[in-house]
Amino acid sequence: MSVANPRAFVVGHPIAHSRSPLIHGYWLAAHGIPGSYERLDVPPAAFPDFIRALPDSGFRGGNVTIPHKEAAFALADTLTPRAKAIGAVNTLVVEPDGRIRGDNTDAPGFCAHLDHTLGAAWQARAGGTALVLGAGGAARAIVVGLAERGLRRIWVANRTAARAEAVAALAPGIGAALAWDDLPAALAGTGLLVNTTSLGMKGQPPLAIDLSPLPAEAAVADIVYAPLETELLAAARRRGLAAVDGLGMLLHQAVPGFEAWFGPRPAVTPALRDRIVADLAG
Ligand code: NAP
Numbered sequence: 001m002s003v004a005n006p007r008a009f010v011v012g013h014p015i016a017h018s019r020s021p022l023i024h025g026y027w028l029a030a031h032g033i034p035g036s037y038e039r040l041d042v043p044p045a046a047f048p049d050f051i052r053a054l055p056d057s058g059f060r061g062g063n064v065t066i067p068h069k070e071a072a073f074a075l076a077d078t079l080t081p082r083a084k085a086i087g088a089v090n091t092l093v094v095e096p097d098g099r100i101r102g103d104n105t106d107a108p109g110f111c112a113h114l115d116h117t118l119g120a121a122w123q124a125r126a127g128g129t130a131l132v133l134g135a136g137g138a139a140r141a142i143v144v145g146l147a148e149r150g151l152r153r154i155w156v157a158n159r160t161a162a163r164a165e166a167v168a169a170l171a172p173g174i175g176a177a178l179a180w181d182d183l184p185a186a187l188a189g190t191g192l193l194v195n196t197t198s199l200g201m202k203g204q205p206p207l208a209i210d211l212s213p214l215p216a217e218a219a220v221a222d223i224v225y226a227p228l229e230t231e232l233l234a235a236a237r238r239r240g241l242a243a244v245d246g247l248g249m250l251l252h253q254a255v256p257g258f259e260a261w262f263g264p265r266p267a268v269t270p271a272l273r274d275r276i277v278a279d280l281a282g
Contacts, residue, residue: 006035008261009062011050015041019276020063023254026275027266035262037062044071051075055098060261063254064090069137076102085144085170088137091257106138107145109253110223114192116252116268117244118219125191125217128152131178133207134196135163138223140170142196147171155186159197187213195222200230207232211239222246226280247276 010020016039024037040062042050047068064072072089073079077099083089089102114122128151132139135158146154147170154171155178158164168175178186187193193214199207201224209232211220220236225246236243251268259265 004034006033006262007038007059008035008257009038009040009059010065011040011042011047011062011068012065013041013043013067015039015065018065019250019279020065020254022276022279023251023272024258026272027254027258027264028262031262031264031266033262033264042068044068047071048075051092051100054092054100055094059094061091061093061100061257062261063257064092066137072102076100078102080104082107082144082148086140088140090253091260093257093260103256104141104144105253105256106141106249107148108256109251110142110221110249111145111149112252112255112268113248114219114221114244117248118242122192122219123150125219126189126215127191129155129190130192130194131155131157131183131186131190132167132194132196133157133209134198135160135167136196136198139167139196142194142223143167143170143175146192147174151192155190157183157186183209184213187211188215190214191218193218193220195220195224195230195232198224200224200232202226206230211235211241214239214241216240218242219244223249225250228277228280247273247280251276 010018021039069088078101080103083102083104086104091103091105093101130146130151154175156164156168157178164177168177219242221244222230222232223246224230228245233243
């Protein structure tokens with residue numbers, strides 16, 4: 001492993017949209033580290049060779065994004081317990097002995113953002129009940145993260161019901177699937193509502209859901225961050241509910257990777273956030 005000029009990457013296909021180079025580039029400059037964080041476009045057929053070549057590539061590791069998170073899970077030499085539980089890897093670290101460790105930092109990233117925006121006691125809202133909409137890769141990470149943080153009940157509702165069952169099963173004894181038609185009744189007892197579907201993203205229809213049954217103490221989180229203020233979050237604010245946007249998750253999930261590849265534990269600051277918000281608006 002090279003000591004000078006440490007290098008890390010984000011690998012995906014496509015990859016042009018990724019904000020990770022901006023985030024890590026900001027931290028490298030802030031810490032005065034003469035390293036690099038590179039954007040790599042690797043198609044799925046070439047991904048196994050990319051991983052096999054990694055120990056001799058000079059990279060200390062990197063981030064993995066769509067569509068490689070499951071393949072990275074299968075190809076890593078070792079997995080953190082969290083990556084194992086989620087079944088997907090978004091962070092790779094090349095160990096000094098050349099072995100590749102796979103981690104998933106989406107779950108702690110999501111929860112760290114809740115800590116920062118809602119304060120330490122967010123888990124207790126409405127008796128510790130969360131309702132997660134969607135059952136894709138992000139939902140898997142968030143359900144595991146919420147279970148780790150001591151939520152007492154996690155409902156999962158999804159357009160495709162079978163996928164909701166599978167994601168709820170990631171939180172044994174706590175998670176349960178919910179039919180989409182049963183949402184209004186469940187919302188009345190929900191302390192944290194999380195949208196993990198792609199609805200509300202630029203170019204997608206909005207997530208049409210009536211928030212009026214939610215209790216006044218409830219918080220609403222949307223992990224969509226383009227746009228930053230989704231219609232769901234705007235509706236939550238109109239009701240006077242705490243609203244948590246998706247950008248914080250993206251920023252906080254990057255912290256453990258930077259620390260592993262470059263050394264210092266970086267801070268998620270308002271100035272970094274402003275930098276990414278400006279880029280999203282541009
Ligand atoms: P994914 O694995 O493709 O899952 C997409 C989810 O959205 C599935 O549950 C899917 O339901 C649902 N969905 C899609 N179109 C729908 C529609 N028309 N009506 C109802 N449900 C619909 O995607 P993902 O990786 O989990 O990502 C989901 C979203 O989270 C994306 O917007 C992504 O940008 C965002 N994200 C944000 C962060 C962050 O750091 N803030 C991190 C990861 C992801 P079915 O199962 O029925 O298809």
